[in-house]
Each structure stands twice: as structure tokens, then as C-alpha cells.
Amino acid sequence: MNNSIEIPDCYHPKEAVLICPSTSTPKHTLYLSNLDDQKFLRFSIKYLHLYKKSVSVDVLQASLSNVLVEYYPLAGRLKPSQEHEDKFLLDCNAQGAYFSEAHLNLTVDQFLHASSKPNKTWRKLLFRLDSQSFLDVPPLIIQVNYLSCGGMILCTSINHCFCDGIGSAQFLHAWSQLTSKPNAELSVKPYHIRHLLKPRIPSQISFSHPEFHCHDPSFNVTQFILSQPLVPVSVTFTPSQILSLKKLCVPSLKCTSFEVLSSHVWRSWVKALDLPPFLPVKLLFSINVRKKMRPKLPIGYYGNGFVLGCAETSVDRLALSNLQYSVKLVQQAKDCVTDDYVRSMIDFLQERRIKPDLSSSLVISQWAKQGLEDLDFGEGKPLYIGPLASEIYCLFLPVTGNLHAFTVLMSVPQSIAEKFEHLLVNFDEREGNEDDGKEKLFV
CATH class of the missing domain: 3.30.559.10 (Chloramphenicol acetyltransferase-like domain)
Incomplete structure (x- = not known):
């Protein structure tokens, strides 16, 4: 480290x-x-x-x-x-x-x-x-x-x-x-x-919006994490490593770098924390809706133009399944975000001004692909770009000089930091082809 x-x-x-x-x-x-x-x-x-x-x-x-x-x-x-x-x-x-x-x-x-x-x-x-x-x-x-x-x-x-x-x-x-x-x-x-x-009158809430629903209040993962000393973990994934992760899903499933990396981080996080096996867990991540709205939001719209995608399952299903399973969950969460979904969420927030359920959720924020690494004030591009602090939510950061690489940064309990980093770095490239019955249960 x-x-x-x-x-x-x-x-x-x-x-x-x-x-x-x-x-x-x-x-x-x-x-x-x-x-x-x-x-x-x-x-x-x-x-x-x-x-x-x-x-x-x-x-x-x-x-x-x-x-x-x-x-x-x-x-x-x-x-x-x-x-x-x-x-x-x-x-x-x-x-x-x-x-x-x-x-x-x-x-x-x-x-x-x-x-x-x-x-x-x-x-x-x-x-x-x-x-x-x-x-x-x-x-x-x-x-x-x-x-x-x-x-x-x-x-x-x-x-x-x-x-x-x-x-x-x-x-x-x-x-x-x-x-x-x-x-x-x-x-x-x-x-x-x-x-x-703006919300519609009358409201038309036509989706369930699972990112706001708390399933099991008996065990709060966030409180469990915050009750311990935290340390930052930072791992950079090269394009070849991301390609190796994608190979665990092909030929049956094609996926983007974000889909496979977010799924891998989510699984590693859950495995490292050693949570109760039947606990529901979520992955929350931002989805840009500027081009999903009908009509599309105007070019230059700089307000909040995103909603949270929500992939959810149980600890045991996530830990025992291969990577394809969690990637599919992420893809399904992305696919459900349409103009109707966004309008429904806006109406939902008009009636219930509540926060997303973070009790058992990993939140990923995507800082890569926004051109932050190209910010030039006249004396050249930055040598480094990042946050001022490491939090328990996860950041995907750009890597200067390597457009297709990502740095994963987040804070975890000190007691599991080494295990979490090991799981992130040492993924099993044979995983996608295993014949183990447990691995195939939830594909």
C-alpha cells in the first residue's frame, strides 16, 4: 500500500x-x-x-x-x-x-x-x-x-x-x-x-424506485463501517486488467468498462466485509439522463441531470455467483432508466423528500470520462486529478496520460483493507468458466 x-x-x-x-x-x-x-x-x-x-x-x-x-x-x-x-x-x-x-x-x-x-x-x-x-x-x-x-x-x-x-x-x-x-x-x-x-401535476409515480427502499433495518452496513477506524484503498486498473475482467463475461455477455469494474468492486467490497449471507445489498451509481429525456435536455445543461441506478441482490448470491451475474444486475439497472422513469422519480421526490437508502449500499461516483484530466489553464494539463478526501463511497478517477485506465479510491475499515485490496487486484481469470455448482446457481 x-x-x-x-x-x-x-x-x-x-x-x-x-x-x-x-x-x-x-x-x-x-x-x-x-x-x-x-x-x-x-x-x-x-x-x-x-x-x-x-x-x-x-x-x-x-x-x-x-x-x-x-x-x-x-x-x-x-x-x-x-x-x-x-x-x-x-x-x-x-x-x-x-x-x-x-x-x-x-x-x-x-x-x-x-x-x-x-x-x-x-x-x-x-x-x-x-x-x-x-x-x-x-x-x-x-x-x-x-x-x-x-x-x-x-x-x-x-x-x-x-x-x-x-x-x-x-x-x-x-x-x-x-x-x-x-x-x-x-x-x-x-x-x-x-x-x-419540474414535477407533473398530478404526480404519476409509475416505478418503485428501489434506491429509496430499506429492506432490512436490523443490520446497517454503513453504521458498521463508520464504527471502525477507516483507511483509504487506492487501486489503478490498466486497460489490460479491465480487458481481463471483461473476458470473464464473454462470449455470453458483452459489457462496458464501467459495468464490469463497478460489478467487480461491489463483489470485492461485499466479500471483504464478511456480511450476513442473506442481507440485501445494493450498488448505487449515477446515470446521466441528459440524452434519455424526451425531449433531450439542451446542450450546456449543467444542473443535476442524473438519477441513481440501483442494482440489488443478497450477500450470498453476490458472493457465490460469477461476475456475469452482477454485471447483468448493473445492466438491468441502467436499462430501466428512461424518460418515464426519470419523470416518475421527480414526482416521487415531490411527494417524499427522502434520501436514498444507504444502510447497505455501495455508492460509486464516476469522475472519469468527464475530461477533468484535460483541464488546461494555459500551462499544460494536470499531472494529477483527484478528491481532497477519501470517503466510504467509491470514486472512479481518471488516470493522467491513460484514457482507458481507472483508479478506484474509497475508504474501508482498517481491519479489511488488505483483504479488499487483494480481492480487487487478484481476481480469478478462470472464474467465468468454472463448473462449480455454486458458481452457476445465479448466472
């Missing part, structure tokens, strides 16, 4: 400042859809990008001010709705994004040498505003960290109620584009309106 680098104390030459749009922007209240305003999305997505060469504070702040003209909602603030106190709205008031500058005695090479696993000291790399509630947290916070070698670490925090991973990547690409080419037209214009995903 690789070590994680400890971040030294940062020197802040000045107080954090508010960066406002460079010209006047619309002042109005923006509706948040039920996909935006889900309770489980009330946090910020925090990105870390490492660069060999730095860009000056003045240039970054000027380009940020310019891009906030186009993405003016990110300079606003959340506020509660007068009609429903549990519902949030977006006040587009041009109050601004927080921007902080820091310097630290650290080199790019030192960070790269042990950067696969975040630790608590990494939080120094992002400005933290004292706040009493989630509503008080600005939607956009940025800190540029200048390294002693001339490189930089750029950290951004983007409110998940404003946008999903695709939307936040769209904003970051727009910012980088205006930094490297200040006079350029944005390649993708943001689409702000969220009314396209």
Missing part, C-alpha cells in the same frame, strides 16, 4: 476575497429541480488539480470574474423557499465566489510520489469558511496553492445542488478556456433553466 503525503502548513499572504462577475448579470431567483434539491446532495464536490507550472493569481481571478458572467448562478447563494421551508432556491445576486491564495513548501514531485491516498492534511489546500449551516456555504470556493518548485495545486469546491459532475466539469472547462484564451467564445454555453425537470 502506498503512503499518503502530509501537507505542510500553508502561508496565506492575504485574506480570501470575493470574485464577482466582471459585468452586470441577471438578478432573479432560479428554480432548483427535485434532482438538484435532493437532501443527499447537500454537500460540495471538491476537486484537486496538480500542475507542473503555475498561473498567476491576477490571471486566474480575472478569468474567473469573466466566466462568472456566463455562469452567474455560481456567484449567487442558496436560500430557502417561502412555500416549502425544506426546499431550496438559487438567489442570483452576484455576491461572488470565494478565492484564496496560499504558498507552501512542497514540490510537484513530492506530491506525485505519494498522492494516491488523500489524508486529513489535504484539507489545508482549500479555503474553509466558517458557516452555521449548509445555506451559508458559498456555491463556489477556490484556492490556488503555489508550490516551492513553481508548480501549483488548484482546489475547487462546487455546491452539488447547483450542478452534477458533468456540470461542474463543464464550468471548470469554461474557466480554463477563458484563462488560456481570454477573448475566446465558450465552446459550450451554459443552460441555466431547471423548469424542464
